[in-house]
Amino acid sequence: MKVLNYIVFYLDRILRIIGNLILSTILIVITLGIISRYVFNAPFTWTEELTTFLMVNLGYISGTIVTIANKHVVADFLIAKTPPAFKKTMAIFGKLISICVFLLIAVSAYQQFVTRAAYRTAALGIPRPFFYAPLMVMCSVMVFVVVVDILNEIFPGYNIREIAAKKEAELALQEEMRMAEESEKEMDEFLQTAKNETGNNSGA
Numbered sequence: 728m729k730v731l732n733y734i735v736f737y738l739d740r741i742l743r744i745i746g747n748l749i750l751s752t753i754l755i756v757i758t759l760g761i762i763s764r765y766v767f768n769a770p771f772t773w774t775e776e777l778t779t780f781l782m783v784n785l786g787y788i789s790g791t792i793v794t795i796a797n798k799h800v801v802a803d804f805l806i807a808k809t810p811p812a813f814k815k816t817m818a819i820f821g822k823l824i825s826i827c828v829f830l831l832i833a834v835s836a837y838q839q840f841v842t843r844a845a846y847r848t849a850a851l852g853i854p855r856p857f858f859y860a861p862l863m864v865m866c867s868v869m870v871f872v873v874v875v876d877i878l879n880e881i882f883p884g885y886n887i888r889e890i891a892a893k894k895e896a897e898l899a900l901q902e903e904m905r906m907a908e909e910s911e912k913e914m915d916e917f918l919q920t921a922k923n924e925t926g927n928n929s930g931a
Contacts, residue, residue: 773850787865833866
């Protein structure tokens with residue numbers, strides 16, 4: 728279990744780095760396209776294809792990161808009022824449905840990947856299957872992530888991300904308390920100094 732959670736933990740870090748690189752590349756390519764069109768009046772023909780391809784990858788990577796972080800939008804206002812055992816059961820049931828959906832998408836993407844092998848984009852000649860490959864891979868990763876989440880529900884105490892988040896929250900709280908103590912100490916010193924100056928002025 729610990730190994731599986733470490734895999735998910737480092738997958739999250741790797742995907743975030745890749746996502747940042749892709750986003751930076753998109754911004755650079757779009758900027759180059761604007762400059763080539765409006766400054767040199769010689770627009771590049773490949774900027775739209777490349778940004779579209781990168782956006783496809785970025786979208787699927789972002790979806791995987793959200794899945795790892797359990798940040799998908801959910802309507803749990805009714806389940807939140809139910810007993811803990813029922814909430815846990817429904818959480819596992821929802822994750823099982825997610826696995827089925829991700830597997831269905833991955834299989835469909837694989838079929839498109841195989842059947843569209845001959846198609847290529849006009850400017851860069853990017854094979855059309857490459858647009859479906861990220862969806863297939865990321866859905867497979869999401870299946871793995873959700874399976875690990877289910878195992879964490881059944882066998883608690885191994886979720887590296889939750890442990891790390893708790894440690895970060897504790898460190899942040901300690902830092903806030905330290906800063907509050909320092910501010911209080913500085914205020915006491917300021918008030919004591921002002922009191923002493925007032926006393927000296929009165930004595931004079």
